[in-house]
Amino acid sequence: MGKIAIVNGVRTPFVKAFDAFDTIPAQQLGAFCVTELLQRSGLESPRVDEVIMGCVAQPAEASNVARVISLLAGLPQETKAYTVSRNCASGFEAITSAAEKIRCGVDEVVIAGGTESMSNMPLLFSKEAATLFLELSRAKTFPERLGIIARMRPRHFSPTPSLRLGLTDPVCGLNMGQTAETLAKDFGISRESQDRFALESHLRAEASAGKLREEIMEVPVPPPSSLCLRDDNGVRKNQTYEALEKLRPVFDKKTGTVTAGNASQVTDGACALLLMAEEKARNLGCEVLGYLRDYVYVGLEPARMGLGPAFAIESLLRRNSMTLKDIDLFEINEAFAAQVLACLRALSSEVFAGKHFQRRFSPGEIPWDKLNVNGGAIALGHPVGASGARLVLTCLKEMERRSCRRGLVSACVGGGQGAALLLER
Numbered sequence: 001m002g003k004i005a006i007v008n009g010v011r012t013p014f015v016k017a018f019d020a021f022d023t024i025p026a027q028q029l030g031a032f033c034v035t036e037l038l039q040r041s042g043l044e045s046p047r048v049d050e051v052i053m054g055c056v057a058q059p060a061e062a063s064n065v066a067r068v069i070s071l072l073a074g075l076p077q078e079t080k081a082y083t084v085s086r087n088c089a090s091g092f093e094a095i096t097s098a099a100e101k102i103r104c105g106v107d108e109v110v111i112a113g114g115t116e117s118m119s120n121m122p123l124l125f126s127k128e129a130a131t132l133f134l135e136l137s138r139a140k141t142f143p144e145r146l147g148i149i150a151r152m153r154p155r156h157f158s159p160t161p162s163l164r165l166g167l168t169d170p171v172c173g174l175n176m177g178q179t180a181e182t183l184a185k186d187f188g189i190s191r192e193s194q195d196r197f198a199l200e201s202h203l204r205a206e207a208s209a210g211k212l213r214e215e216i217m218e219v220p221v222p223p224p225s226s227l228c229l230r231d232d233n234g235v236r237k238n239q240t241y242e243a244l245e246k247l248r249p250v251f252d253k254k255t256g257t258v259t260a261g262n263a264s265q266v267t268d269g270a271c272a273l274l275l276m277a278e279e280k281a282r283n284l285g286c287e288v289l290g291y292l293r294d295y296v297y298v299g300l301e302p303a304r305m306g307l308g309p310a311f312a313i314e315s316l317l318r319r320n321s322m323t324l325k326d327i328d329l330f331e332i333n334e335a336f337a338a339q340v341l342a343c344l345r346a347l348s349s350e351v352f353a354g355k356h357f358q359r360r361f362s363p364g365e366i367p368w369d370k371l372n373v374n375g376g377a378i379a380l381g382h383p384v385g386a387s388g389a390r391l392v393l394t395c396l397k398e399m400e401r402r403s404c405r406r407g408l409v410s411a412c413v414g415g416g417q418g419a420a421l422l423l424e425r
Contacts, residue, residue, distance in 0.1 A: 014232045041274050201372065257338065273389055289425075
């Protein structure tokens with residue numbers, strides 16, 4: 001059917017969790033983006049066949065959050081919508097699912113993206129506590145209620161943050177920060193190199209604030225504030241290496257190297273993209289931002305999930321008979337500085353290539369001046385369900401500015417997966 005065109009895209013500012021977007025649920029963040037996307041594209045909402053959104057922590061009050069987003073954004077009730085989840089690659093999954101629908105002829109025009117309110121991920125009570133609360137709600141007399149209350153203990157009032165559970169792999173038992181520590185040890189990645197990588201992320205993001213505004217919409221902050229946010233608020237202005245150096249390790253307090261400063265931020269945000277077949281875009285007279293040429297998802301050891309981009313990039317290049325030199329621009333999600341640095345070393349290592357890629361020569365080195373040129377998740381934040389869509393949008397916008405032909409976006413995925421998308425202009 002030809003190429004899949006990405007016509008336009010927009011995102012909210014990415015805002016640190018428990019900050020300005022604290023009271024805005026994921027469905028509202030997504031609705032903001034879809035509404036703005038339609039306005040910027042000049043497309044009438046009835047032309048949209050389906051809405052597909054990635055979301056890792058779906059709001060309990062908004063089951064199938066994509067459908068809620070579609071209706072809140074004013075799309076006709078006849079418009080289909082569904083939600084996908086592939087952890088950190090959920091935004092990718094929404095885009096590639098849309099591409100598959102379009103290629104199969106099921107849909108012609110699809111809005112795809114992701115949304116996440118990490119501020120509103122719920123607190124979870126134990127089954128024991130939940131049983132007691134249920135019994136209490138069913139008790140009909142005061143003595144019955146008193147007897148149930150007498151059985152309650154302090155532990156029953158200590159809920160577990162679902163965010164903590166979501167960032168912990170249930171198979172290998174490691175949280176995401178611990179998997180980054182594993183890679184730092186495997187590849188001998190120093191604390192200094194991680195902090196300098198993090199510093200560069202902030203410096204690039206700060207220097208690119210004007211460019212990033214092209215992809216960011218203005219979002220009103222709920223009362224009592226009367227402000228409208230226009231920029232990401234996780235970028236630390238005037239960040240210094242000395243400030244990062246002072247931070248203590250979080251996941252391995254004795255010998256660890258991963259800190260809050262060289263890891264991605266917990267963030268709220270949403271992003272939406274408009275996709276259609278190339279011929280459809282031509283018929284509608286739409287200018288095309290770029291094309292999705294190909295994509296791959298891979299599986300790997302959960303304890304080393306951060307290497308996902310290395311495996312996915314190698315697989316994508318091999319499938320398209322390309323090398324790293326054929327790519328003009330790269331976006332790799334910065335879950336952790338150690339994780340991105342490990343991927344770069346894996347891709348340039350002939351030993352790693354022989355052992356894991358079954359090839360004599362390594363894929364090579366990704367030039368530093370082509371990687372995450374506007375900063376990454378360490379500075380901008382990582383609203384897990386939306387990050388994949390943000391990577392695609394940021395890459396395509398920069399490709400447009402630089403008149404690049406090919407871009408490659410990639411991310412590691414909690415649970416031991418990797419994803420990579422090949423973009424063209």
